[in-house]
Amino acid sequence: MNTLSRRGFIAACAATVGAAQMPRLASAQALPPIALSAASRTLEIDGRAATVFGLAGPGGQGLVLDPGQRFRVDLTNDLDVGTIIHWHGQIPPNAQDGVPDMPMPLLSPGETRSYDFEARPGTHWMHSHVPIQEMQLLAAPLIVRSQEDLAADRQEVVLFLHDFSFKSPDEVLADISGGHGGGHGAGHGADSGAPPEQGMPMKGVGAVPGMDHGAMSHGAMGGMMGNMPGMGGMMGMGGMAMDLNDYNWDAYLANDRTLSDPEVVQVERGGRIRLRVINASAATVLWIDTGGARGRLVAVDGHAVQPVSGTRFGLAMGQRLDIEIDLPNEGGAWPILALREGARERTGLILATPGAEVRRIESVAEVEAPAFDTDLAQEASLIALDALPDRPVDRSQMLMLGGSMQPYVWTINGSVWGRHQPIIARSGERVVLSFHNMSMMGHPMHLHGHAFQVVGLNGRAVAGALRDTVYVPPMSMVDVALDAGEAARWMLHCHHMPHLATGMMTEFAVTALV
Known part of the structure; x- marks a missing residue:
């Protein structure tokens, strides 16, 4: 052949x-x-x-x-x-x-x-x-x-x-967030008195028609998440319940x-x-x-x-x-x-192979698959073949990942997009970002315009993989190192779309060396 x-x-x-x-x-x-x-x-x-x-x-x-x-x-x-x-x-x-x-x-x-x-x-x-x-x-x-x-x-x-x-994305997001305005309580930066442009994601990036973030109350999700199909969870993290799936897709x-x-x-x-x-x-x-x-x-x-x-x-x-x-x-x-x-x-x-018998496989297995990498064992097994060169770290920044199912709002450093404080660096600097997930859902964190290396897992130094998207399990911390690139505003966000849509995004603001 x-x-x-x-x-x-x-x-x-x-x-x-x-x-x-x-x-x-x-x-x-x-x-x-x-x-x-x-x-x-x-x-x-x-x-x-x-x-x-x-x-x-x-x-x-x-x-x-x-x-x-x-x-x-x-x-x-x-x-x-x-x-x-x-x-x-x-x-x-x-x-x-x-x-x-x-x-x-x-x-x-x-x-x-x-x-x-x-x-x-x-x-x-x-x-x-x-x-x-x-x-x-x-x-x-x-x-x-x-x-x-x-x-x-x-x-x-x-x-x-x-x-x-088969539902529209607006309907899906409304289902996840409770589908109604609820009361007017504050939640993770989305208080009812905030102008929409402050409490909601940027138009086109995270703004979701039909979702009133400022009107989501602490109780708006009460009872709904437990009854709604797809709210998969399992015990872990010292007995606390992890939220694995927040929607049952068709x-x-x-x-x-x-x-x-x-x-x-x-x-x-x-x-x-x-x-x-x-x-x-x-x-x-x-x-x-x-x-x-x-x-x-x-x-x-x-x-x-x-x-x-x-x-x-x-x-x-x-x-x-x-x-x-x-x-x-x-x-x-x-x-x-x-x-x-x-x-x-x-x-x-x-x-x-040609002529082989292909048997039907059911779309639902007999047993549930486990949660993914809650102990970061898979990530710890990965070693880059082309690691970043060794050099001193010029700047370090902690990013606290937060949010909850009730109300359904997700944050970086306590803020939603529009109220965020940019993560700042200068072009050419070696930067370490520490993602500390204090929520009960995992977050795949994606940085635009850069590749980074995983260098720490729950406080343990590693020579990990080069990536652009790293998964941070519940109640865990992942450190990544990178060399800041073009002087510009680069997006940094969770790649869970409902999390992004409710504000889990900030920017990596790189300025030129002077």
């Missing part, structure tokens, strides 16, 4: 991120801009039609760039509402980062905007930075291949994961499909696979279970780590995993499942 077919681009990448662009290494730098469209599309989900959003490239949802190819994209908004796209995992100039009004406004319907910057290799993704649009699946894979990927000669399979509701999608009609990826006997996993869920932490196909975790968030062997690896919203799998030299089918933490729901795809 020739090299290109062995990589399985037609069988794997075309079906998972749209038809991948075949290698054009000699002309990678001279390629014209890629046309990318934010547009509506229709999916069939468990027999029901659903109108959602998407990001369509030349061959389908998502983009694949060749080694050395610049990110040259003409993005057109074919929706009837304004939007803007963030290139999650990339470090573009700040003006191209994709956050509303920081500094560029939303793209109006019909508008086209050009992007041009050096692409960072790895498994990344792109999504709207309007939370309700991301919940409508306005997101897609962004894979940037390296020369090492070519030399490895592995079939690449992308697993793009979503949670989904479906959990793997490459836009459920296990009632999963994608079947054709593989070879003895196939060598690189599985690129992206958790694009709004509010669901997932375990990846490779079952009988034992894997090696070789990269997180697009950055290589010392390989970790196993069959189950977890990832929070916004995070990515690269898992190498060497299949046995025999025919068969190997399900790759994504399990919802603290629950029985699951989704996934199936790797199968």
